[in-house]
Amino acid sequence: MNEAFTFIGVIGGSEVPPDIAAQAEEVGREIARRGGTVVCGGLGGVMAAACQGATDAGGLTIGILPGDSRAAANPCVRIPIVTGIGYARNVAVVRTSQAIIAVDGSYGTLTEIAYALQAGIPVVGLGTWRVSLDDRDDDAIHRANTPQEAVEKAFSLVKPS
Amino acid sequence: MNEAFTFIGVIGGSEVPPDIAAQAEEVGREIARRGGTVVCGGLGGVMAAACQGATDAGGLTIGILPGDSRAAANPCVRIPIVTGIGYARNVAVVRTSQAIIAVDGSYGTLTEIAYALQAGIPVVGLGTWRVSLDDRDDDAIHRANTPQEAVEKAFSLVKPS
């Protein structure tokens, strides 16, 4: 095994406005430019945009799907993983990634952020959820202001395995 | 089928300080007093305390376990569900409940809160996570100040099925 993959998760809502999709696409493109592989939930919105960007830049994309059929994957998923386990697949999206970039976010995204923090997998947020307990902000999510900064931070946070 | 169950989820960390455990125990007791059944993740901390309270008050308790064996259940779980699917079982804890009470909380609790909000299952928070997006607080979590208030709200939010 002489070529190493770096798996970067991109998470976010399945229906998003155009400006969010544009950010996600740029995230995907930048991941591919740096030789990374996009891991996502395989559906629309942020996931589809990230896969589009990665594919345009010649990168590989993995979509970990909730349903029973590969037909639900967005057109830029190159490797569809068909789990059949519904939203429980969010755990697999997280655990398969060596770092995660959250773009904006639905409640599903929040489950993935929390699973990642629980597992000690680095999370970079681009306009995503903030969470606080006992009125203290949890600063475990690394914040970024641009897609490039988010991807740069994500790669820097990947632990050597 | 003449007797109806009301399933109230109680979620929270598996290791908690005594004051949090005392709150969870009172939540469990109050659920049982009102004729409800406690649904939880079956392990320690908030889960064990809630089961203890419910059992003391003569109530039924369901523990939806992550691992492969019923032996991991806390001693007051009457009905252990052995899923073998790890933290993906958080989805099942949520979906099995008709309303959820979050007491304090770990990251695992945050996954469950987010799964519940995604599914439209009411969440009552007792000193638990606050979440915000775009600097706007998400007020989807109903706040309570005491175990009694939390349980009262949870029952009032259960939708007739």
Next chain:
Amino acid sequence: MNEAFTFIGVIGGSEVPPDIAAQAEEVGREIARRGGTVVCGGLGGVMAAACQGATDAGGLTIGILPGDSRAAANPCVRIPIVTGIGYARNVAVVRTSQAIIAVDGSYGTLTEIAYALQAGIPVVGLGTWRVSLDDRDDDAIHRANTPQEAVEKAFSLVKPS
């Protein structure tokens, strides 16, 4: 915890002819008569018939459902566990049971038999699958000829926990 439950899984197809349903109903009835709790996949066919029999005899029934809603449970499921993980829930049906009775059987039933044999959970077969490897019959499935015999064998095979 002074009252102990004994959890007996009943597995089989979700659409079955009347004679198979009658056997499953008798299996459920006999489990309840002996004080056991029926664990099943919560849907129709063998599952519904077993729940019907158990309920008629005053027993408790647990349905571990594949989908996202308790509404899919058959009417005699008293405790619906809503997993949302699709057919992966077959593992949970098996692991939650202390012994399993397979009545007739679909391919889903075969997954459950195999999961049970893998986990060392006793399986009693009533007209169910036979499996062989290298032309040698696997005799790990205990055979019964009547519902009463099946239930008697299942209870005798439950390991003290």
Next chain:
Amino acid sequence: MNEAFTFIGVIGGSEVPPDIAAQAEEVGREIARRGGTVVCGGLGGVMAAACQGATDAGGLTIGILPGDSRAAANPCVRIPIVTGIGYARNVAVVRTSQAIIAVDGSYGTLTEIAYALQAGIPVVGLGTWRVSLDDRDDDAIHRANTPQEAVEKAFSLVKPS
């Protein structure tokens, strides 16, 4: 998306004698030679041998792991999918594959065969389980006598998507 993947599952025990491993390795090699991608459970035995053969022939390998860590993958898994859902991941191994080759087999293999038959995904058997119901052999498993024949059959059975 101009290059298409063909996903062929290879299933079998995680500890097997050398002659079985040699068969699995040849299956993996032949899949890669034909341009297919090996999908497996990511662990040892048949899985490791198939990945070894595929990697030797320059092919891609996907390991859908049961546990929480990519460290459990055999060394020839190029794309580790970390599910964290235990043996429930067997469903994902099956659903991700367009055809499946079962080499010899443990009980876990039998769950996968049954899941595949349930889902209508073609199964080719190389010295694997035979299953029968009502004393009639189920001939849904396509039989092969050599690794080459197994792979040839598997590719011929892949449905155009």
